[in-house]
Amino acid sequence: MSKGKAFASIGAAAVVLGAGAYWLSRPEIVDPAEVVNAEAAVALTEYPKTVLWGDTHLHTDNSIDAFGFGVRLGPEDALKFARGDEVTSTTGIKAKLARPLDFLVIADHSDGLGVMRRIYDAPRIAIRDKTLRRWYDMMHESSEQSTRATAELITAAGAGTLPEAMMDPVRQKEAATDIWNAQLRTLDRYYQPGTFTPLAGFEYTLQPDGNNLHRVVMFRDGIERTSKVLPYPGLTTTISGLFDYMDAYEQATGGKVLAIPHNSNLSNGLMFEMTDSSGGPMSAEYARRRAQHEPVVEVTQIKGDSEAHPFLSPNDEFADFGINGWEIGNLTLSRPKTDPMLAGEYLREALKRGLSIEEQTGANPYKFGMIGSTDSHTALATGDEDNFFGKHTGNEPRAIRANAPQNLGTRIGRFGWNYLAGGYAAVWARANTRAEIFDAMMRREVYATTGPRMVVRFFGGFDFADNAFSGDWVRAGYKTGVPMGGELVSNGKAPRFLVSALKDPDGAHLDRVQIIKGWTEADGTTREKVYDVAWSDSDKRSPVNGKVPAVGDTVDRKSASYTNSIGAAELRTVWTDPDYRAGQRAFYYVRVLEIPTPRWPLFDALRFEMTLSPEAMADAVAQERAYSSPIWIGPAAR
Amino acid sequence: MTLPAWTREPIVHFLAAAAALFLFFGWVGEPADSASRTITVTREDRAALALQWERTMQRPPTDAELDTMVENFLREEVLYREAIRLGLDRDDPVVRKRLSNKMDYLAASMAETAAVSDATLADWLAEHPERFAPDVRYSFDQLYFSERAAAGAALAGGRTVGETISLPSTFDNADRTIVEGRLGQTFTTALDALEPSQSWAGPVASGFGWHLVRLRNRVVGTPPELADIRDRVEADWRSSTEAQRRKDAYEMLRSAYRVSVEK
Numbered sequence: 003m004s005k006g007k008a009f010a011s012i013g014a015a016a017v018v019l020g021a022g023a024y025w026l027s028r029p030e031i032v033d034p035a036e037v038v039n040a041e042a043a044v045a046l047t048e049y050p051k052t053v054l055w056g057d058t059h060l061h062t063d064n065s066i067d068a069f070g071f072g073v074r075l076g077p078e079d080a081l082k083f084a085r086g087d088e089v090t091s092t093t094g095i096k097a098k099l100a101r102p103l104d105f106l107v108i109a110d111h112s113d114g115l116g117v118m119r120r121i122y123d124a125p126r127i128a129i130r131d132k133t134l135r136r137w138y139d140m141m142h143e144s145s146e147q148s149t150r151a152t153a154e155l156i157t158a159a160g161a162g163t164l165p166e167a168m169m170d171p172v173r174q175k176e177a178a179t180d181i182w183n184a185q186l187r188t189l190d191r192y193y194q195p196g197t198f199t200p201l202a203g204f205e206y207t208l209q210p211d212g213n214n215l216h217r218v219v220m221f222r223d224g225i226e227r228t229s230k231v232l233p234y235p236g237l238t239t240t241i242s243g244l245f246d247y248m249d250a251y252e253q254a255t256g257g258k259v260l261a262i263p264h265n266s267n268l269s270n271g272l273m274f275e276m277t278d279s280s281g282g283p284m285s286a287e288y289a290r291r292r293a294q295h296e297p298v299v300e301v302t303q304i305k306g307d308s309e310a311h312p313f314l315s316p317n318d319e320f321a322d323f324g325i326n327g328w329e330i331g332n333l334t335l336s337r338p339k340t341d342p343m344l345a346g347e348y349l350r351e352a353l354k355r356g357l358s359i360e361e362q363t364g365a366n367p368y369k370f371g372m373i374g375s376t377d378s379h380t381a382l383a384t385g386d387e388d389n390f391f392g393k394h395t396g397n398e399p400r401a402i403r404a405n406a407p408q409n410l411g412t413r414i415g416r417f418g419w420n421y422l423a424g425g426y427a428a429v430w431a432r433a434n435t436r437a438e439i440f441d442a443m444m445r446r447e448v449y450a451t452t453g454p455r456m457v458v459r460f461f462g463g464f465d466f467a468d469n470a471f472s473g474d475w476v477r478a479g480y481k482t483g484v485p486m487g488g489e490l491v492s493n494g495k496a497p498r499f500l501v502s503a504l505k506d507p508d509g510a511h512l513d514r515v516q517i518i519k520g521w522t523e524a525d526g527t528t529r530e531k532v533y534d535v536a537w538s539d540s541d542k543r544s545p546v547n548g549k550v551p552a553v554g555d556t557v558d559r560k561s562a563s564y565t566n567s568i569g570a571a572e573l574r575t576v577w578t579d580p581d582y583r584a585g586q587r588a589f590y591y592v593r594v595l596e597i598p599t600p601r602w603p604l605f606d607a608l609r610f611e612m613t614l615s616p617e618a619m620a621d622a623v624a625q626e627r628a629y630s631s632p633i634w635i636g637p638a639a640r
Numbered sequence: 641m642t643l644p645a646w647t648r649e650p651i652v653h654f655l656a657a658a659a660a661l662f663l664f665f666g667w668v669g670e671p672a673d674s675a676s677r678t679i680t681v682t683r684e685d686r687a688a689l690a691l692q693w694e695r696t697m698q699r700p701p702t703d704a705e706l707d708t709m710v711e712n713f714l715r716e717e718v719l720y721r722e723a724i725r726l727g728l729d730r731d732d733p734v735v736r737k738r739l740s741n742k743m744d745y746l747a748a749s750m751a752e753t754a755a756v757s758d759a760t761l762a763d764w765l766a767e768h769p770e771r772f773a774p775d776v777r778y779s780f781d782q783l784y785f786s787e788r789a790a791a792g793a794a795l796a797g798g799r800t801v802g803e804t805i806s807l808p809s810t811f812d813n814a815d816r817t818i819v820e821g822r823l824g825q826t827f828t829t830a831l832d833a834l835e836p837s838q839s840w841a842g843p844v845a846s847g848f849g850w851h852l853v854r855l856r857n858r859v860v861g862t863p864p865e866l867a868d869i870r871d872r873v874e875a876d877w878r879s880s881t882e883a884q885r886r887k888d889a890y891e892m893l894r895s896a897y898r899v900s901v902e903k
Contacts, residue, residue, distance in 0.1 A: 032871055052818075078879050086817075087771070087876075100825070102817060123745065126738060127716070130692075142737050170695050191875045455821075457806065471804070504806050507824030507847040571786065571848040572805050 032190040034226045041435050044196040049480045050430035050447065053457055054439065056105035057084065057383040058203070058262060058427050059218050059300060059375035064110040064181055065205075068379035069118035070137075070152025071394035072145045075381035077108050077185050081192040081200055084383050091391065093398045097382055099389075101455070101508070103426075104434050105199040106383060108185065109218045112204045112233030113159070114168055116181040118152075131167040133158075149394075157334050159209065159237055178232050186225040193224075195435045204233035206244055206261065212334030214268035215241065218300070218375075219248070222440035223257035230255050241279050245295050260443060264300035264377065266352070267308040267325070268333040271343030274352035274368055276359065284359050289367035298371040298443050301349050301450045301629055302425040304393050305377060309593075309629055310350045313341055318532050319549070320516075320595060324452070326621055327420030335415055353632060354520040354528035357587045360636070361522055371446030371487045371631030372591070374425020374453075385453040387626075390423040390602040401610035404603040404618055419603045419618035425452045428628075430485065446487025449592075451628040454506040460486040460592050461500040462633035464493065470500055470576050486592075487631040491638050496582035501535060502574035503594040503628070510596040511569025512538060513553040513625060517577060521588035532593075535577045538570035555598045557623045562604040569597040585637060592630035598623050648757065651889050679717055681710055689713060743893075744886055756874060762866050764877045771876060772869055774861035775816035778831060781809060782823075783840075783852040791843035791850040800840065805848060813859070823848075831855065 061068040063076050074092045083089045086102030121134055122141050129135045140151035158164045168174075189200040203220040216236070221228050231254075234247040248259045266273035278288045301309050307324025315321040331338045345351045349372065356368030376383050379394035392398045404418045430447040431438040442448055449458050459476065463483025470478065479500050484490060490497055503515050514537035520530045534550040537543060543551050557564045579590070604622040607614050614622060646652055689709045693701040701709065729735045765772060783802030785791035794802070802809075811819060820828045827846035834841055834855045842852040866873060 052821075055821075078875070082876075082879065101821060123741070126734060127720070139734065142734060172695060188875075191871050194872075459806070502806055505847065507820075507822065507827070509847065566847075574806070 031187050031225075032193075034190075034224055037190055037193060037195075037224050040193075041195045041437070044433045044435055046432040046438070048432075049477065050432050050442070050485075051476075054104035054429045054431050054434055055101075055455055056103050056107070056199075056427050056429065056439070057376050057378075057385065057424075058107040058201075058220060058373065059109050059205070059264065059303065059377045060084075060106060060381065060383050061110055061205070061377070061379040062108060062381040063119060064116045064185070065379060066111055066114040066118045067152050067156055068110075068381070068394060069122070070141065070155060071149055071379055073380050073394065077188050077381075078192075080108055080381040080383070081106060081188065083381070084200075085192065085194075085198045089382070091380060091382060091398055093400075095398065097384075097389075097391065099384070102198070103383060104197075105201060105429070105439055107201045107203040107218065107220050108189070109203045109205040109220075110185075110233075111207050111236075112178075113207050113235050113237045114164075114174070115178045115204070115233055117168055117174070117177065118155075120177055129167075131165040133165045134167055157212075157336070159207070161212070161334075161336065162237070164237070175232065182232055183225075183229055186228055190225055193436075195433075197434060199434050199436055199439060201436055201439065202228045205236075206234060207236035208239065208241060208244070209237070209333060210272075212332045212336035213270045213272050214265045214333040215263070215272055216265060217244065217261040217263050217296070219244070219259060219261050220440070220443075221251075221257065221259050222436055223255065224436070227251075227255040227257035242291075245291055248295055258440060258444075260298070260440070261296050262298050262300050262373070263296055264303060264375070265305050265308065265333065266299070266347045266349065267306050267328050268331075269347055270332040270337055270339055271346035274346045274349075274355055276346075276355055284363060284367065286363040286365040289359055289363055289365035292367040293365070293369045296370060297446055298373050298448055298631070299349060299352075300375050300377075300425075300427075301372040302374040302422065302452050303377040304421050304424040306420070306422060307452065308347065308349055309372075311344050311348045313344050314348055314351050315530060315532075320532075320593070320625065320627075323624060323627065324422050326617075327416040330415050350518065350520060350530060353589050353591075354522075354530060357520065357522045357589065357636075358526065358528050361526060361587060364639070366634075369634065371443070371448045372450045372629045373427035373429075373443075373448050374450035374629075375427055376424035378424060385424040385426045387423045387453060387600060387602045388605050390421075390605075393421050399606065399609070401606070401612050404606045404612075405615045417615075417618065419601075419614070419621060423453050423602045425450055426455070428455070428458070446631040447485050449486060449628055449630040452626045454509040454596060454626050454628075456506055456509075456512070456594055456596075456628045457502075457504040458486075458592060458594055458628050458630055459500065459502040460630045460633065462488065462490055462497055462590065462635070463500075464490075464495045464498060466498045466500055466576055468576055471502070471574060475500065484633060486633060488633050490633065490635040492585055492635055494584050496579050497590070497633075497635050498576060498578045499590065499633070500574075500576055501592050502572070503536075503592070504572045505570075505596070510564060510599045510626070511566045511571060512573050513569055513595040513597050514538065514550055515573045515575070516593045516595070517590050518593055519579065519581075519588055519590050521586050531581070533577070536573040536575040538573065538597075539568060553597050555623065557598055557600055557604075559600075559604065559619075559622065560608075562600040562608045564597070564599050566597070587634075587636040589632040589634045591632040592628075594628040596626045598625050645760070648760070649885075649888075651885065651892065655892075679714060681713065685713070686710060743889075746889075756877060758866065758870075761870065761873045761877060765863060765866055765869075765873050768876070769863045772872060773863045776832075776861060777813050777815060777859045778819055778855065779812050779814070779857040780831070781854045781856070782807070782811075783809070784849060785843070785851070786849040788843050788845075788850045791852055795840055795842060795852055800852075802852070807848070813857075823851075827851065831858075 060080055062080050063069045063073050079089045084103045084106040086099055088098040091097050121138055129138055137151040140147035186202055189202055192200050201220055203218055206217045206219050208215040231251050234244055251259050263273055278284050306328035310318055310321035312321045352368045356366040360366035376385055380391045382391045384391045406418050428449045429439050429442045431442040461479035461483040465482050501515055503512055505512050514534055517533045517535050522528050537550045554568045601622050601624050603614055603618050690701055690706055784805045785803055824847040830844040836855050836857050840852045840854050843850040844853050
């Protein structure tokens with residue numbers, strides 16, 4: 003070889019090596035010690051003074067179905083959007099949250115984490131499995147076909163017929179490790195203690211026969227601990243397996259983790275059973291285990307509202323919110339729903355079942371607080387009616403989405419307008435850090451809204467004065483009572499409650515505040531009652547047969563607008579249970595109703611100049627709401 | 641000495657490396673074409689095939705099964721090469737889409753893994769100060785009235801007692817987002833129109849009703865130093881340039897083509 007050639011080859015090699023090293027140097031990892039220091043620098047208030055808003059249930063392109071439905075935004079975009087930056091959605095629409103969120107849990111499905119992306123990116127020739135290859139072709143063909151492929155995939159997951167190549171544990175583990183660690187690093191990069199808090203989590207997708215038993219699993223800790231585990235798969239496991247996994251994590255790392263059940267409304271009666279998960283009688287041990295691992299439940303989200311159902315609560319005229327379409331069957335619509343199943347699906351009934359199981363076994367499995375979230379599959383945590391970005395990328399804002407059939411499975415029965423705009427989780431914490439948010443959930447000092455940011459306070463005790471709202475009443479509430487999520491021990495006196503609801507500063511006025519009570523009778527049966535405790539326009543509205551008449555309706559259907567000419571900016575009261583029987587086992591939670599406002603299909607109709615179907619139109623106006631976590635009262639624990 | 645910015649672009653390195661390799665092979669000459677008609681199935685290839693079988697079937701393949709797999713592999717490889725030779729890859733939309741995705745992915749992953757210098761980030765911070773500037777901070781007192789007339793009368797009468805509502809009456813050095821979260825957008829916008837003063841002003845509207853406001857101070861934030869917010873700037877630079885780099889890479893390739901679209 004001539005001298006010139008030798009130089010040239012050395013030069014070429016140097017360029018290649020240099021460039022290679024340059025590309026391979028990974029983006030900087032935030033030093034865990036720095037995170038700890040930043041957390042320590044955040045001052046804690048004496049008691050929770052401001053409410054933090056967040057979404058504990060957001061999917062990105064790492065979720066098998068979200069990717070298939072077309073989303074191409076990842077965790078980084080999700081975090082930017084949540085903290086208030088402008089991002090461009092997958093379909094090219096610029097989006098920015100008018101009011102940023104305080105915290106976010108990215109909860110991608112653990113099953114097949116990132117697998118759709120890998121199939122999509124894989125060389126076609128490497129895909130041996132016929133079904134996978136067909137899905138691959140569909141995903142590459144068009145977004146409609148991609149959505150169809152994903153629907154097939156969800157049905158297959160529900161039926162347990164996913165291609166074996168997808169479930170290959172070795173390959174799955176490698177891929178999951180990469181994705182999980184990359185995500186944990188991203189979370190730490192965006193964590194600004196005191197201002198914005200991303201928490202690590204995933205969705206556990208247990209769904210025997212398509213019955214939705216999903217949970218969001220959420221960690222309290224940073225990368226040093228969370229990188230010691232991988233998201234736990236749901237499709238091939240059982241709920242006690244998940245609890246074992248959570249216990250093992252806590253023991254091995256000294257960290258903490260909790261699980262949040264959601265969409266009990268699609269479980270065909272399995273989420274809150276009177277029996278244990280294998281159908282045997284509920285033991286105290288199982289009940290305790292369940293309550294310890296699941297301190298909060300997601301009551302409202304895009305796929306409907308699970309607070310109450312008219313079949314279970316015939317005397318509650320507001321129990322029909324967010325049930326249309328969801329009450330016909332389970333998640334994949336593989337099985338229709340029958341009335342007896344409803345009792346295991348709705349949270350008010352579950353709270354009652356909890357009391358009754360506690361009476362029998364001494365332990366309450368369903369002693370949970372309530373939060374809302376989005377379950378958005380667009381990587382965009384939008385919860386308001388006028389910014390609904392759709393359940394998934396296939397129904398981001400466009401003209402046909404409201405009327406179109408929107409089946410997660412492949413069958414007929416659900417339509418675009420059945421989807422709610424999604425809810426948010428409100429957390430009373432002493433500071434905006436991972437530990438404070440997590441701990442507030444453990445003590446259930448949280449509440450749910452269907453989107454609007456109402457500020458709700460709820461204290462229970464025995465000694466509140468009639469003029470308890472004078473002065474620094476919040477401090478007094480903490481001092482002489484327990485906040486939402488707390489427990490009172492019977493002392494013979496009827497419990498009293500301080501309840502206050504302030505409207506969303508940019509939203510609608512409030513119609514009324516209700517306290518919902520559930521209790522067990524002496525003969526062991528459970529009962530419920532809804533009390534109107536504070537309402538607006540009280541000079542014009544007196545209770546008739548114990549019920550406050552409807553507030554009215556200012557919504558102009560044509561312009562999708564309403565006026566705050568009815569309702570109140572704030573409602574509050576001191577309330578004593580008039581029907582309390584000494585020694586009774588009971589729970590009380592607050593429901594706050596806004597005046598009627600337009601739902602997202604009405605905004606769509608205006609924006610895209612289209613006509614809603616008669617069914618959609620009949621459901622185009624609703625009373626948005628908040629649900630507090632309950633306060634329980636009962637005899638001291640045995 | 642600092643190099644110009646383009647020398648730090650991974651795409652430039654990539655193209656330089658490609659050019660260097662091209663020159664190098666041009667110089668030393670390529671091996672004879674017969675190589676492209678030689679297929680060697682290495683021990684590693686066979687092991688990979690066996691492993692793949694084992695993962696699916698949960699047992700190692702028999703010799704006969706492995707031979708069949710090798711035969712299938714060869715068959716596919718031969719047909720693949722012949723297809724390339726015949727140019728069958730050219731009119732296939734799936735192949736076309738797949739390869740273009742790969743190129744896109746390549747450009748994006750370069751942006752993801754490139755280390756980034758302080759100078760680049762400093763430039764980025766200077767170009768986009770609004771993304772990193774802390775919010776405007778306000779110090780003010782407020783009194784609440786449900787009716788505008790009541791607020792006006794209180795202001796005129798110098799009575800500084802409002803109606804009760806669960807809102808803080810005093811904000812000290814509070815972020816714009818905090819004020820907006822508590823009192824809403826209408827109020828915060830109105831706050832920007834007021835001049836700081838020691839006297840009460842208003843009535844100012846909010847989603848709750850009407851307010852008298854004593855705006856004691858308003859501080860407009862200046863962006864912090866790069867060292868304090870390097871992570872945030874880097875995160876922003878990283879995700880913003882990913883799209884840009886993908887675009888740049890495409891534009892660079894695109895510029896080498898003369899395109900005419902017949903109408």
